[in-house]
Amino acid sequence: MAPTVSPTIAARRDQMFPILAEADIERMRRFGDASVYAAGEHIVTAGEVAPGLIVVLSGTVDITQDAGPGRRETIVTHGAGNFIGELAQLSSRPSLVNAEATQPVEAFVIPSQRLRDLMVQEASLGERIMRALILRRVGLLESGTSGPVIIGPAGNGDTLRLQGFLARSGQPHRALDSNTDPCAKTLIERFHVDPHHLPIVLCPNGKLLHNPGEGELARCIGLLRPIDTSKVYDVAIVGAGPAGLAAAVYAASEGLSTIVLDCRAFGGQAGASSRIENYLGFPTGISGMALMARAYNQAQKFGVEMVIPDEAKLLSSAGGGYALDVGDGETVRARTVVIASGARYRRLDVANLAQFEGTSVHYWASPIEARLCSGQEVALVGAGNSAGQAAVYLASQVRKVTILVRRGSLNATMSRYLVERIEAQPNIEILAETEVVALEGHEGNLDAVRWRNRATGTETTRPIRHLFLFIGADPNTDWLAQCNVALDARGFVRTGPDLAPAHGLMETSRSGVFAIGDVRSGSVKRVAAAVGEGAQVVAALHAYLARNGGGAVENAEPQQARRP
Known part of the structure; x- marks a missing residue:
């Protein structure tokens, strides 16, 4: 079988695998430590943490990925001037x-912390390395074998x-259909798995x-690691959507030790958007996942600690700061807290909805869902931009999309460019003043949808x-029920002068606790607005920490001197 070749590797190989000039290598040496490897030595093993970014000075190194039971594919062979690593090393x-x-290899190794230092201190070189790391991850995603x-x-x-x-x-990741894929059947037999216990996941470390x-x-797979309970962060951010990630990038880039928690994945609702075309600076549009992945990588570049997925359960005072109870009995300690927990998807008021969720009822439209219903007729309920x-x-x-709208048209709630695009699609039908009244099916699989014209x-x-849907x-504020954070009648977090005359726009009823983005009462529910609030709240964090003896702000530049 021929090796899987990523389209990105084919089109952008020079950017993915650049050969560093001697001058570049010399600039990088001060961030690393010399190392040698014998021919045949395993320098990096999938599923294990690599020592860092490895710059090859002499010799050759094969980079391979597992491609099924007992099989490996070679992605690239690195020689002198190449470096080994992708986003995992960041x-x-x-x-x-x-x-x-x-072959025998001479190299030097740049640990993750020093790699982040390199990217900040050597901007142009850091840009080339960062681009290569991102493109290598894209290539791995496209190949579908790692x-x-x-x-x-x-x-x-x-x-x-799980997908x-x-x-x-x-x-x-790879997903193998246990009913049809011969590799899947081989693995099921090898591990003696009862079909009733499927799905199973084989991690890169063999577990x-x-x-x-x-x-x-x-x-x-190493995404979620134990929290350092002895550390007190300058800011803990609850939520990794546009607002939370923006706050993380600005806070960390200005010297605040920052930790971000999210109970699902980075990106929030914006990350599930198939295409965003009205976000400033992207005239051709960008997928929500691509935009949020850039923000996530940018935050890690500045040293933000990501704890995802891990759920915040309780906020309480602790030693002049705050403690967040999370996950499996762990605690995050921080001087300030930013609530950016966003919103959760609203559900239809249909009796048997739950039995079809996850298999036939979907709250986002990604390539996974698109493959499930390829060539079929689907129904979609909603009239906003995300819909x-x-x-x-x-x-x-x-084959066909039927849009069900409770109002008389889409015009009142959807951007005009989207309305025009929908009206131009021959396989989209809009049913106004229509609502779903029943779902029919069995064993979690939907067979039919019944709707009613309200008129x-x-x-x-x-x-x-x-x-x-x-x-x-x-x-998403249920977790704040016992935290003494004031909410409005609809459950959004109240902030600003209406709570206390001296409060800033984003400060909650608890001093040192702020709220931004969709979760904040009165906020504009737009990606750009959320990003703006994420940037804006950092000024409030600096001011609060300065008033309350936060050491990290002592070396920060004055607020009026900061630029984007």
């Missing part, structure tokens, strides 16, 4: 590839759940998981197996 995560010396292997029935809810989590986390939760899987973006994307993948009362049943969101 944050000391386990490697996704193997590196083996095919990372954990999910084995289970293709339409199974848990199989889809969705890894995709939203930017993690390369086998039986239908794991997202947290268990994240720990197995419009999803409808246009799905129309390119399915005439006429009901229609269509043989639809996939329903997409984009009907807005409610604030």
Whole structure:
């Protein structure tokens, strides 16, 4: 079988695998330590943390990825002037590839912390390295052969759940259909797995998981690591959507020790958007996942510690700062807290909705869902921009999209450019003043959707197996119920002078606790607005820490001198 070649590798090989000039190597030497490797030595093993970015001075190294039981594919062979590493090395995560010396190798190794120093101190060189690391991750995602292997029935809810989590986390992985894939059957037999216990996940470190939760899987592949309970961060940010990631980038780049928590994956609702075309600076548009992945990588470049997925459960005062109870009995300690927990998807008021969620009822439209319903007719409920973006994307993948709208039209709630695009699609039908009244199916699989015209009362049943819901969101603030943080009547976090005359716009009822983005009462529910609030709140953090003896701000430049 021919090796899997990523389209990105084919098109951008020179940027992915640059050969460093001698002058560049000399600039990098001060960040690393010399090392030698014998021919045949395993320098990096998939599933284990690599020592850092490795710059090859002489000799050759084969970079390979696992491609099935007992098989490896060579991605590239590095020689003098090349460097070994991808995004995993930016944050000391386990490697996704193997590196083996095919000749005696002289090199120097730049540990993760020093790699971040290099990118900040050597801007132009750091830009080239960062671009290469990102493109290498893109190549691994495209090849579909690295990372954990999910084995289970293709339409199974848990199989889809695990695929969705890894995709939203930017993690390369393979999904093998246990009913049809011969490799899947081989692995099931090798590990003596009862079909009733599927799906299973084979992690790169060799560990086998039986239908794991997202947290268990994240720990197995090294995404989620133990929290250092002895450390007190300048700021803990709850939520890794546009607002939380923006706050993290600005806070860390200005010298604040920063930790970010999210109970699902980075990106929030914006990360699930198939295409964003009205975000400033992207005239051709960008997918929500691509935009949020850039922000996530940017935050890690500045040393932000990511704890994802891990859920904040309780906020309490501790030693002049705050303690956040999270996950499996762990605690994060911080001088300040930024609540950026966003919103959760609103659900239809239909009695048996839950039995179809995860298999036939979807809250985002990614390539995973598109493959499930390719060539079929689907229904989509919603009239906002996220619904419009999803409808246009799905129309390119399915036979027909029926949009169900409770209002008389899309014009009042959707951007005009999206309305025009939808109206131009021959396979999109808009049914105004229409609502879903019943779902029909069995064993978690949808067979039909029944809807009613609100004006005439006429009901229609269509043989639809996939329903997409984009009907807005409610604030994700249940976790704040016992935290003495004031909420408004709808559950959004109250901030600003209406709580106390001296309060800044984003400060909550608790001093040193701030709220930004969709979760904040009165905020503008736009990606750009969330990013703006994330940047703006950092000024408030600096001011609060300065008043309360926060050491990190002593060396920060004055607020008025800062630029974007």
